[in-house]
Amino acid sequence: MAATRRYAMTGGGRRTTKWRWRWRCNPLRRRDDVLEAWLVLAVWTLIAVGGTLAGVLTAGAADAVFAQQRAERTPVRAVLLTDIPRAAAKSYRAVAKVRWTAPDGSVRADKTLVHYGLKAGSRIVVWTNERGNLTTEPPSRTVAAVDAGLWGTVAALAVSGVALGAGRAARWGLDRRRIFQWGREWDLVGPHWGHKTG
Numbered sequence: 001m002a003a004t005r006r007y008a009m010t011g012g013g014r015r016t017t018k019w020r021w022r023w024r025c026n027p028l029r030r031r032d033d034v035l036e037a038w039l040v041l042a043v044w045t046l047i048a049v050g051g052t053l054a055g056v057l058t059a060g061a062a063d064a065v066f067a068q069q070r071a072e073r074t075p076v077r078a079v080l081l082t083d084i085p086r087a088a089a090k091s092y093r094a095v096a097k098v099r100w101t102a103p104d105g106s107v108r109a110d111k112t113l114v115h116y117g118l119k120a121g122s123r124i125v126v127w128t129n130e131r132g133n134l135t136t137e138p139p140s141r142t143v144a145a146v147d148a149g150l151w152g153t154v155a156a157l158a159v160s161g162v163a164l165g166a167g168r169a170a171r172w173g174l175d176r177r178r179i180f181q182w183g184r185e186w187d188l189v190g191p192h193w194g195h196k197t198g
């Protein structure tokens with residue numbers, strides 16, 4: 001999105017920048033020039049305010065989800081029920097059956113990912129939700145802060161990209177209309193011009 005400025009040539013052939021030329025009173029300024037100036041202002045305002053707001057709200061929401069996960073999930077001691085032999089596979093974890101005691105005192109068993117090379121009877125730590133079922137480990141505060149920041153950045157960039165795209169499309173429409181108007185005006189003026197200079 002180009003800034004609202006126009007370049008003018010000085011007597012020495014140097015270009016000088018005329019800032020805010022679309023906002024100044026000028027007999028050559030068209031209604032579409034004013035519309036374009038407002039459009040550019042609206043797009044940059046939307047990027048600055050909307051992008052920032054979307055980023056902050058998204059980061060806050062993601063951080064709240066991660067904090068809720070940390071509050072709801074608890075580490076529990078479990079016993080491995082099967083041997084996990086060392087493997088030459090690229091993955092460093094395998095699915096194995098484990099047994100643990102839920103908060104209500106009931107003994108439960110389920111499958112989860114464990115490291116290779118462990119023997120049956122090994123004690124490992126698993127994570128459970130508030131109902132005592134297995135779940136994934138919640139992100140640490142540091143990892144959650146980084147992830148929330150990344151989600152916020154993605155949201156801000158998405159809003160900015162949509163605003164820029166919409167602004168480009170609107171300016172393309174204005175340019176098409178200006179070209180059509182210039183063509184119509186030239187159809188009226190061109191024959192007279194050619195007659196006088198020919």
